[in-house]
Amino acid sequence: MLSLKRLTGSKAHIWQRISAVYLLFYVPLMALYIAFLPETNSLENIVGNLLYYCFFGYLSIVAYLLLLVHAWIGGRDILIDYIPRNRLTLWLNLYYLLLIVVTADLLALIVSVNPYL
Amino acid sequence: MQILIDRYNPQSDSAPYTQTYHLNDAEVGEDTMLLELLQQLRIQDPTLGFRSSCQEGVCGSDGMNVNGNNCLSCITLVKPLGDKIHIRPLPSFPIIKDLIVDMQLFYDQYKNVEPFLKGDEHLSRDPEHEILQTPEEREKLDGSYECILCACCSSSCPSFWWNPDLFPGPAALLAANRFVIDSRDITTIDRLESLDKAEKAFRCRHIQNCTAACPKGLNPSRAIQGLKHAIVKNRS
Numbered sequence: 001m002l003s004l005k006r007l008t009g010s011k012a013h014i015w016q017r018i019s020a021v022y023l024l025f026y027v028p029l030m031a032l033y034i035a036f037l038p039e040t041n042s043l044e045n046i047v048g049n050l051l052y053y054c055f056f057g058y059l060s061i062v063a064y065l066l067l068l069v070h071a072w073i074g075g076r077d078i079l080i081d082y083i084p085r086n087r088l089t090l091w092l093n094l095y096y097l098l099l100i101v102v103t104a105d106l107l108a109l110i111v112s113v114n115p116y117l
Numbered sequence: 118m119q120i121l122i123d124r125y126n127p128q129s130d131s132a133p134y135t136q137t138y139h140l141n142d143a144e145v146g147e148d149t150m151l152l153e154l155l156q157q158l159r160i161q162d163p164t165l166g167f168r169s170s171c172q173e174g175v176c177g178s179d180g181m182n183v184n185g186n187n188c189l190s191c192i193t194l195v196k197p198l199g200d201k202i203h204i205r206p207l208p209s210f211p212i213i214k215d216l217i218v219d220m221q222l223f224y225d226q227y228k229n230v231e232p233f234l235k236g237d238e239h240l241s242r243d244p245e246h247e248i249l250q251t252p253e254e255r256e257k258l259d260g261s262y263e264c265i266l267c268a269c270c271s272s273s274c275p276s277f278w279w280n281p282d283l284f285p286g287p288a289a290l291l292a293a294n295r296f297v298i299d300s301r302d303i304t305t306i307d308r309l310e311s312l313d314k315a316e317k318a319f320r321c322r323h324i325q326n327c328t329a330a331c332p333k334g335l336n337p338s339r340a341i342q343g344l345k346h347a348i349v350k351n352r353s
Contacts (some may be wrong), residue, residue: 004283004315004316005314005316006317007314007316008313008314008315008346009312009313009315009317009318009319009348010313010319010348010349010352011316011352012319013319013349014343014349014352055121072328076315077315079282080279080316080320081279082279082314085280097303
């Protein structure tokens with residue numbers, strides 16, 4: 001169970017910066033990569049190309065994991081600031097669950113576009 | 118000149134209200150301070166409540182919010198404030214009466230960071246032995262020890278408004294940093310570890326309201342940044 005007292009300080013601070021720097025370089029690269037894809041007519045096609053056809057796939061998986069970390073730290077900080085204390089634990093846990101659901105959904109998408117299956 | 122003052126006496130008023138006062142412009146000189154103006158108003162209305170003590174920007178007892186900015190009334194000139202001045206109590210603190218606020222939470226947070234030197238006990242017990250610093254080590258403390266605890270910084274900080282019982286606030290963190298960077302203090306690691314929490318040093322978002330509000334020209338935001346760097350360095 002997540003609670004305000006158990007949230008980290010410097011660890012979150014460091015990971016937020018690492019993920020921000022990584023995404024700063026990854027996002028323009030991804031945009032360039034997509035721009036030069038021969039066929040980009042569907043989301044499945046784009047995700048499939050990003051993940052399965054080259055070394056860029058590894059970079060994309062790392063970027064996705066770091067995006068989750070970044071979203072978790074940013075989101076929990078906003079919740080700490082704006083949610084009334086008596087409801088904070090509930091909202092932190094709901095947000096955590098939401099990120100897990102989004103992750104599961106995207107994993108399902110990634111598996112579904114796997115050309116080797 | 119029109120002066121609006123937010124007033125509230127929890128013992129007799131059901132809700133806060135704004136009272137309007139008028140003063141003849143001739144009574145306000147180029148060098149009139151806001152505190153003098155309040156003293157004139159209190160002659161008109163003896164029920165008006167505000168704090169003041171040294172009246173020269175040293176004791177920090179007359180912090181208040183004037184036209185949206187926190188300041189000390191005794192060192193704030195009236196003329197630059199314009200013809201209409203709106204005075205409110207310091208934000209985020211419970212009101213005792215009118216402009217007088219209860220600063221207990223602020224003092225509690227200051228106390229929690231243990232703002233005193235914890236040096237080597239053996240050396241401290243020997244009155245003949247001085248614990249020396251180099252001029253460079255001493256120079257690092259400039260800008261950290263001059264805080265007068267007026268609470269203008271903490272009461273302008275949204276992170277302190279939202280979590281005043283958890284977040285130490287700029288004044289307490291400035292004091293914490295003062296002892297972290299003091300070469301004579303031997304509890305640096307303990308101090309850093311106690312502040313390494315989401316609701317402590319890392320609650321600061323560096324919007325720099327504290328630096329803008331400080332009547333002594335100190336920079337708590339930079340001190341907190343230094344504190345964060347020290348915590349991260351200590352961790353790695």
